[in-house]
Amino acid sequence: xxxxxxxxxxxxxxxxxxxxxxxxxxxxxxxxxxxxxxxxxxxxxxxxxxxxxxxxxxxxxxxxxxxxxxxxxxxxxxxxxxxxxxxxxxxxxxxxxxxxxxxxxxxxxxxxxxxxxxxxxxxxxxxxxxxxxxxxxxxxxxxxxxxxxxxxxxxxxxxxxxxxxxxxxxxxxxxxxxxxxxxxxxxxxxxxxxxxxxxxxxxxxxxxxxxxxxxxxxxxxxxxxxxxxxxxxxxxxxxxxxxxxxxxxxxxxxxxxxxxxxxxxxxxxxxxxxxxxxxxxxxxxxxxxxxxxxxxxxxxxxxxxxxxxxxxxxxxxxxxxxxxxxxxxxxxxxxxxxxxxxxxxxxxxxxxxxxxxxxxxxxxxxxxxxxxxxxxxxxxxxxxxxxxxxxxxxxxxxxxxxxxxxxxxxxxxxxxxxxxxxxxxxx
Amino acid sequence: xxxxxxxxxxxxxxxxxxxxxxxxxxxxxxxxxxxxxxxxxxxxxxxxxxxxxxxxxxxxxxxxxxxxxxxxxxxxxx
Numbered sequence: 001x002x003x004x005x006x007x008x009x010x011x012x013x014x015x016x017x018x019x020x021x022x023x024x025x026x027x028x029x030x031x032x033x034x035x036x037x038x039x040x041x042x043x044x045x046x047x048x049x050x051x052x053x054x055x056x057x058x059x060x061x062x063x064x065x066x067x068x069x070x071x072x073x074x075x076x077x078x079x080x081x082x083x084x085x086x087x088x089x090x091x092x093x094x095x096x097x098x099x100x101x102x103x104x105x106x107x108x109x110x111x112x113x114x115x116x117x118x119x120x121x122x123x124x125x126x127x128x129x130x131x132x133x134x135x136x137x138x139x140x141x142x143x144x145x146x147x148x149x150x151x152x153x154x155x156x157x158x159x160x161x162x163x164x165x166x167x168x169x170x171x172x173x174x175x176x177x178x179x180x181x182x183x184x185x186x187x188x189x190x191x192x193x194x195x196x197x198x199x200x201x202x203x204x205x206x207x208x209x210x211x212x213x214x215x216x217x218x219x220x221x222x223x224x225x226x227x228x229x230x231x232x233x234x235x236x237x238x239x240x241x242x243x244x245x246x247x248x249x250x251x252x253x254x255x256x257x258x259x260x261x262x263x264x265x266x267x268x269x270x271x272x273x274x275x276x277x278x279x280x281x282x283x284x285x286x287x288x289x290x291x292x293x294x295x296x297x298x299x300x301x302x303x304x305x306x307x308x309x310x311x312x313x314x315x316x317x318x319x320x321x322x323x324x325x326x327x328x329x330x331x332x333x334x335x336x337x338x339x340x341x342x343x344x345x346x347x348x349x350x351x352x353x354x355x356x357x358x359x360x361x362x363x364x365x366x367x368x369x370x371x372x373x374x375x376x377x378x379x380x381x382x383x384x385x386x387x388x389x390x391x392x393x394x395x396x397x398x399x400x401x402x403x404x405x406x407x408x409x410x411x412x413x414x415x416x417x418x419x420x421x422x423x424x425x426x427x
Numbered sequence: 428x429x430x431x432x433x434x435x436x437x438x439x440x441x442x443x444x445x446x447x448x449x450x451x452x453x454x455x456x457x458x459x460x461x462x463x464x465x466x467x468x469x470x471x472x473x474x475x476x477x478x479x480x481x482x483x484x485x486x487x488x489x490x491x492x493x494x495x496x497x498x499x500x501x502x503x504x505x
Binding site: 214345 | 435438442446463468471472487488
């Protein structure tokens with residue numbers, strides 16, 4: 001394969017584009033943590049309380065959605081060689097709509113206010129559909145390996161379906177549409193969002209990031225190729241469930257396979273990281289291991305019939321939040337270094353020495369965040385059992401974890417700006 | 428032709444080593460880089476620095492990138 005086509009600096013997304021997404025995300029996790037502190041134990045006794053629904057959407061949209069969208073806009077050119085990125089104004093529009101929409105949606109759930117809920121749903125849908133359109137355009141110009149490109153495309157399909165199901169549920173909540181089995185629709189929305197959008201994107205990103213940053217062996221080819229297709233087919237079959245009311249062995253089997261698929265990927269990643277060629281153990285490695293272990297425990301909890309809120313805590317706080325935090329500690333310093341290096345080259349300043357990746361975000365705050373996040377996952381998991389008084393402590397730890405992440409991202413951003421100013425001054 | 432194997436380095440070390448090697452490369456020479464993945468972010472930098480490159484994929488984790496100054500023409504001189 002020959003490739004002499006290149007990327008110009010103008011094709012690469014500006015530093016500010018992903019950073020806006022990343023810097024807006026942690027306050028949503030802080031808010032969720034504080035809600036745990038205020039509400040305490042009852043929050044994790046049912047998945048249907050207004051506050052539980054509010055916290056879930058603060059975390060999956062405001063925190064995870066924001067970071068995943070920002071990361072993908074940046075990783076498409078870096079990992080997959082795309083030369084079409086979103087503009088700064090499109091990025092600002094997405095961030096504004098997603099952040100205000102997530103907040104209104106959470107307020108709508110928490111205060112049981114239909115108008116706030118519907119306004120939030122509309123803003124979130126607009127933001128995410130714009131994101132899907134821009135990512136699909138970028139994906140068309142990508143030249144990287146076909147495996148991750150297909151997984152990302154499938155993740156975007158899953159996000160579109162999740163948004164569509166969210167719109168249907170929002171309209172139904174307002175009383176404008178009567179759904180025959182609302183709980184089944186919520187479960188399908190959840191499966192498309194967690195296993196489809198987040199799971200498929202994780203398959204695409206982890207398959208590239210683990211060999212790239214940790215020098216681990218690559219995921220087996222069959223796993224990278226077949227698993228996303230299998231997950232998408234299973235998810236498509238779930239859409240038939242509301243049309244066939246009652247218990248069906250087929251849908252139980254689909255549910256089982258959808259639970260096993262992330263375990264297969266997380267378990268394989270766990271083993272691959274033990275076989276990595278890079279011996280150093282940093283906090284980011286801890287986040288990956290915590291995330292992989294949490295995903296496997298979430299599946300076990302689901303299979304054992306343990307409280308569904310425990311499955312949610314393990315999958316969202318233990319799994320997805322750990323993966324995104326670990327990834328941010330790698331990609332933000334890398335982007336800071338890369339954009340400064342590019343600026344240095346453009347200004348022909350070969351004498352100026354840039355800091356290493358560790359110079360942008362130190363290891364110590366990352367280790368503190370890992371420790372507080374581990375305690376948060378443990379306390380919130382225990383709080384799923386009636387009578388366990390650990391929800392408030394879990395909320396404190398989740399708040400601290402998010403604040404530490406926010407501090408690290410702000411520090412990297414300030415360091416970048418300071419060095420960029422020095423380069424410009426010397427030029 | 429100079430050779431550089433960055434297959435066992437973690438980001439951003441491969442790019443740092445490549446840029447250092449290019450800075451030290453004698454005029455009229457070219458650099459052959461062995462990498463475990465295609466270094467997309469490097470390409471924009473090479474173009475801005477006045478280099479041509481040609482990437483050959485030998486295996487999914489084995490890429491060879493040949494880099495030479497644009498002053499030597501658009502075809503690989505080495």
